[in-house]
Amino acid sequence: MKQLWKNHTVSLLLLLYLALTPMFSNAFGVELTGKFIVLMIFAIALDLVWGYAGLLSLGHAVFFGLGGYMLALSYSLQKGVPSFMARFQITEIPLFMKPLTSIPMAFVLGLVLPSVIAFVIGYFIFKSKVSGVYFSLITLALAKLFEMIAINNQAYTGGFNGLMGLPRFPIGGKPMELDSYYYLVLAIAVVVYLFAHWLMNSRFGKIVKSIRENEPRIAFLGYNVAHYKIFVFVISGFISGLAGMLYVPMNGFFSPNEIGLALSTMIVVYVAIGGRGTIIGPAIGAFLINLLQNELSEQYPAFWQLLLGLIIVLVVLFFPKGIYGTLQEKLGAWLAQFRLRREGK
């Protein structure tokens, strides 16, 4: 129990802060924090694949975006043919989009589609033993590809401008208050956090970590590495798709930005700065960077980006374990010293 308390102190503190936010923030603040929470969920999804399995995916927004687009399109189709389609003389909702007219169906698709794509990609890449740099390059190219698809198919995706005017917080057609939706998102975040911890502390998680640490060695112990990689990748895709969908009602707007390179690389930054392989680290990274960005980018936009780039370089050079990772290490060392000194007395 004591161990549990120690390991999750920071998480609990953060949870407390987030739970109290609606009480001291206005609607804008709650919405903003809600978006942060969604990105934290997304960061945890990437941590599973990168922090634990050691696979640096530079195109993870593909899964986030697929999930989000499913829901966003569904909302857009609720009142019949939307304007971005009508502009192209489309008078009827196309057949392949008909399933999206049902919001529950869209929700299911938003979970299934990213997972299936993750499976297909994972199957071809991991069974072929492609790894390391090549894997990252392929995911990078993939993000670019999906971004292009979203932009170039204006008739079906709203193109470069994305899908706008999405209704806030109807879940399954029923409207929801901002605060209620916020707590729903927070609850889901907690569930994802607990799930991630359970998964990575299980034997499965240990094997995944072994793959990161010494892939040939774990193969020599009889484990089918490709299967484990695919499985983690699919789970991560699933959670990312979920996050994408949660983002839609918070934001009211969804565009190719949410499926392409920009978000893919930012999520990597969150995880790297927060501390990979710790689950709460990436969540903290997502939270802090978005907080900073929000504070600074309005007043000093050019300065903020420069600062961000510099922070990334400094973290890589001097704090490779990220904020949380370094904190954990230092705290652990300090505690050990403290205990030694106490025993010495």
Place this chain on the structure above:
Amino acid sequence: MNILETKGLSVEFSGFKALTDLDFSLEEGELRVILGPNGAGKTTLMDLITGKTAPTAGTIHFKNMNITGMDTFRISRLGIGRKFQGPHLFDNMTVEENLEVAFQGYHSLRKSLFFRKTKELKERMEEILTMIQLQDKTSHYAINLSHGEKQWLEMGMLLAQDPELIILDEPTTGMTAEETHKTGQLIENLFKGRSIIVIEHDMAFVRQVARKVTVLHQGKLLAEGMLEEIENDKRVQEVYLKEDSHA
């Protein structure tokens, strides 16, 4: 019966013949030492047997099953365990975690997701930890262990894995004379009844454990026989033993 048999085994890398037409067999329960100068093909032979590399010709049979060209993880599951030259551990995982993943029988996704340590498993882990003298360091990260401790942890993992055929690639590298002797004893005691292949250079260690010896040279079989015969064999002396016993 022969637990391992290769026939006409050859492998070529871009024109370089690492192994040529090698016939090698190991009896069940036998301990064989493989000797040979660097580049003779010893590690390559192990790579072929464990599936790390695929041969360009020839076959490999393990327990009468054809394992030529099989994936490493499948071969490992059939019962072959390998220990590499240097410590080959999971650095950022604890001693306990390193040991735990070595236990066989829980390879499938489902089994690993819902795995619970049984009482027997826990007891066996305690046993092994005591044998390798790391019972007080279970939460230490493998990367923080001393060189000797790392080697012992690897031995422990082999014990946990409990394979029928054990391949030890220069297990005494970097060890003191005392540690080397201990390792020899460990191999005798702990791996009793298992079939073992040992690649070694340290002749003192070889004399401690060996009975039958195989000598490779430039990818071919040079000589095979009992240790005393081999040590007195002219060809072997010329090629290998003429230099120091630490060739």
Place this chain on the structure above:
Amino acid sequence: MNVMQQIVDGVSVSSSLLLVALGLAITFGIMKIINLAHGELIMVGAYTTYAVNTVAKLPFFVAVIAAFVVTAIVGALMERFVLRSLYGRPMETLLATFGISIMLQQIVRILFGATNKAVISPISGTLTLGNIVIPYLRLFIIVFSILMLLLTAYILFRTKFGMLVRTVSQNRSMSDCLGINTSRIDLLTFSFGAGITGVAGAIVATLRNVSPTMGIEYMIDSFLAVVLGGVGSLVGTAIGSVIIGEASQLLTFVGGEIGARIIIFVLVIIVIRFRPEGIIKLESR
């Protein structure tokens, strides 16, 4: 359906790609550094050209030289202060260079503003051969890219510097033992690769708008060209560029831009799967 025109256009695209991929052939192919700021180095070259040629009104070839020098300096700074501490750690290198890419984009935005700039092509007019039309600029680029390839090959294989570069990349510890100042060679090699990339940027500036984000597209394609053609081989990079350039041109004509991308993508994956070293395999044990 003018297939010949498409093929010729494809050669043109391939030559630009070869230019931008050459620098990567050195930094990634030879030095094995994953530089996510490669696109930004192209951009730095482009902006230098803008500053020297369009603003300062100096001749184009002066701008090209300036692009080489400025980008080489940027590369040197990168190597000295960041990359040097990260050798042998690809993931960290990737992240750090990503951070640098953001910084470079921002610095350029601060210095030049965010609006697109234009560099006027020094060569105008088109050549018409039958029913094929080629702008002279493109011809120039094709010739220039081949010259750059030959020059780079010459430097790598016929000069002492090139030999040192190859020695260090193939066996660092041995090089150290031979008294070669490997740190200095690393610095010079990376700067050289960056400089070449800057030159590519100068040329590319004549083809399209100069903007802070112009390099990203090129970066992805450069990596694909190097990986496809064979990491570590200049010829491989050339072949990779030609394949991707031609394929994207022809396939775009047939199946649209996205279709082309997908096919190239699949092609690269297939090659990586069956021949991970790329088309031109460098012999090694």
